[in-house]
Amino acid sequence: MASTETTASSAKGNPGDDPAGPSTTPATEAATDAVAGSAGSTHGSPAEATTETGTGAGAEAAGATPRPTAGDLAGLEAGLDALDSAVVARQPWLRTALSKAFPPVIAIVIVLALWQLAYHFQLKPHYLLPSPLDVFRSLQQKWLEGTLLGFVWTSLSRGALGFLASVVLGTALGLIVARVKPVRAAIGPILSGLQSLPSVAWVPAAIIWFGLSDATIYAVVLLGAVPSIANGLVSGVDQISPLYLRAGRTIGATGLAGVRHVLLPAALPGYLAGLKQGWAFSWRSLMAAELIVNAPDLGTGLGQLLEQGRELQDMSWVLAAILLILIVGIGIELLIFAPIERRVLRSRGLLVKS
């Protein structure tokens, strides 16, 4: 080791700052040399290897043996980065949309065709099984009367208001359950158990408490949606990699700063899933409530429309109402939740390309 020690002070230094250094030698040459050097030490005796080091280090000080320099290293790194980086080619927007819309459209067409066939061959009498066209006419009639959008709007505004209230309550509840251990032990299991309780079960209780009123409808919506939103946030917090929390603490994100800069953003995917489910539960609960809570002074929503159809034994009316409920539910999901979720997941690289 004596040889290396003698050259220690002369060869040390920052390669990047030394213009007199061997900066012109390409990295490949250095690599070849290194391979040759290691081959030599493998085959040769240990004594030979040591001598080689001595001369190598001595020669290096004289500028003969190539060493990685700043320029080489930068080039090498740029090359590695280029080789390692995934090339993401995004497909044209229109083509993606078309290829995604095509299969469901085909499925719908098939279902309509089967329905039409069943109608044509009179599997059931026409008053029990109207044709797709009958249902469409029923919708058209309500549209021409100018009442259709009113029904949709009544339900949609109730659903949105109930959902927003659920978000506020569910988020606060979820944060408390996720972060406060005694609270979690006490009501965590109840909260997840509540999700399996069909919210229609609350309707009789709500009617007894609030009568046939808007309060009853909103109570049922809240009881349906709050648990799933809170649960979504809890599982979002639980799924945070401990690594992020550790990393957050080492860069000084503790206490409230930790909640704001690490905990909440890290929990966002789970929270969004909870919100999505919360909307589905709000909408379902709302329809259950509207079906049963039927009073003239309450506005007519889609649920009430459905119930009126049943009372009149008008099957195309009933089917039209069911179709509208489905379309509104799917529409909100597709137009509001799906784009937000996709954006969040894509920005984190969590969206797997199919």
Added chain:
Amino acid sequence: MTTSTLTKPAPADAGTTGPYAARIHHVSKSFGRPGAQQQVLDDINIDVAPGSFVCLLGASGCGKSTLLSLVAGLDKPSAGTIETPGGRPALMFQEHALFPWLTAGRNIELALRLRGVPRAERRGEAERLLELVRLKGAYGKRVHELSGGMRQRVAMARALAQDSQLLLMDEPFAALDAITRDVLHDELTRIWQTQNSSGSAAGNLSVLFVTHNVREAVRLGERVVLLSSRPGRVAREWHVDIPQPRRIEDSAVADLSIEITEQLRGEIRRHGQH
């Protein structure tokens, strides 16, 4: 030139905050309940001189990562004291631990923000740090768009953004392929030397680097501290006088690695003798 900071022991005038960047003083650590305790670290004494590069080497079970957590302040020792006069140390993990909801640049800016850097200066400082790790155009890149080596370099930039005088590294390159790891060794050496050069405003940067890779330890460190396992004790220490920049293929590196590996194997063999 930076020759003075490379020789051992560190010169007296090297430190601005004290004679050491970290002092691990009679530190022991046990886990488990009283009565059924398992001792992980036993009476560890290591001083890290300002501007120095110390590698902690050991087989699994030697508690090297535990020791690093203690130095980082993420956990408390059962006995003994750890002093880091330069404030909270920066810590780098085997996984990059960058936040995927932020861009590369924003990750660095978050560290700057938590350090108290005014908003107006953050962007420029983040760009400067990215340039230091040679990722000039990566400011707006998402973490998943970067390769493993690039992520670790951003993580390095984020650690440097803490402006700590002590950088703790817990096997930061263990998950990378050999070619990338080799390049990052050069890069880490360069950055460490740059931070310690006389013209640098940042002051000294000491590195405490944990690894189970003997060659890596010899490639990088000025000192290599070998820990024995269960419980972890300082078994032996080497001063590495091979001049930087070294290469992992250098025969001087190989020679010392063989010597250290023999010692390490001896430590491991002792555990099979019951």
